[in-house]
Amino acid sequence: DVKVTQSSRYLVKRTGEKVFLECVQDMDHENMFWYRQDPGLGLRLIYFSYDVKMKEKGDIPEGYSVSREKKERFSLILESASTNQTSMYLCASSVENQPQHFGDGTRLSIL
Amino acid sequence: GENVEQHPSTLSVQEGDSAVIKCTYSDSASNYFPWYKQELGKGPQLIIDIRSNVGEKKDQRIAVTLNKTAKHFSLHITETQPEDSAVYFCAASKSASGTYKYIFGTGTRLKVLA
Numbered sequence: 001d002v003k004v005t006q007s008s009r010y011l012v013k014r015t016g017e018k019v020f021l022e023c024v025q026d027m028d029h030e031n032m033f034w035y036r037q038d039p040g041l042g043l044r045l046i047y048f049s050y051d052v053k054m055k056e057k058g059d060i061p062e063g064y065s066v067s068r069e070k071k072e073r074f075s076l077i078l079e080s081a082s083t084n085q086t087s088m089y090l091c092a093s094s095v096e097n098q099p100q101h102f103g104d105g106t107r108l109s110i111l
Numbered sequence: 112g113e114n115v116e117q118h119p120s121t122l123s124v125q126e127g128d129s130a131v132i133k134c135t136y137s138d139s140a141s142n143y144f145p146w147y148k149q150e151l152g153k154g155p156q157l158i159i160d161i162r163s164n165v166g167e168k169k170d171q172r173i174a175v176t177l178n179k180t181a182k183h184f185s186l187h188i189t190e191t192q193p194e195d196s197a198v199y200f201c202a203a204s205k206s207a208s209g210t211y212k213y214i215f216g217t218g219t220r221l222k223v224l225a
């Protein structure tokens with residue numbers, strides 16, 4: 001089975017901090033994704049990556065950046081955390097012509 | 112822009128009854144439609160998917176139907192059980208892998224009452 005692991009289940013940070021969310025997949029998938037999930041809004045795509053060192057903006061990239069230095073790891077960075085970035089963050093991965101597999105999420109609170 | 116509408120937002124059924132969740136998509140080029148189930152404290156898990164070259168797909172108690180003309184697709188769960196209680200998300204895409212974006216619906220919270 002595909003395993004997508006997000007490093008933290010819960011995270012509490014302060015406004016203005018630089019925050020790193022880490023995601024690792026163990027199936028050599030080319031594609032990796034970061035979403036945020038908010039009540040009533042579903043899942044919204046922040047950034048995605050098709051290969052090492054490649055990244056593409058999703059629908060809501062403002063205030064975020066990403067890093068993919070190794071194929072199995074995709075990091076989401078909040079450059080200067082703000083309270084409106086309090087949310088559930090979900091990482092996913094996929095391979096060509098196969099559906100996305102999700103991690104269990106990181107619930108991030110910005111105080 | 113691209114959009115997926117999902118209804119209802121909440122659904123309560125008695126154990127053993129059927130549940131139906133409906134989605135409508137806007138991009139006629141969409142050709143892949145997955146359904147995900149999200150249990151409390153967990154990430155979404157794929158439960159069934161359908162591609163645009165078929166109209167219906169079944170997997171035990173779960174079925175998905177697709178009407179390309181009307182741009183509708185639906186999830187049907189028969190003989191519901193308490194463990195079916197979860198949030199369900201539909202999505203539409205031009206690619207299974209996500210090389211084109213998945214556009215997600217806003218979710219349906221299903222409660223199966225024992």
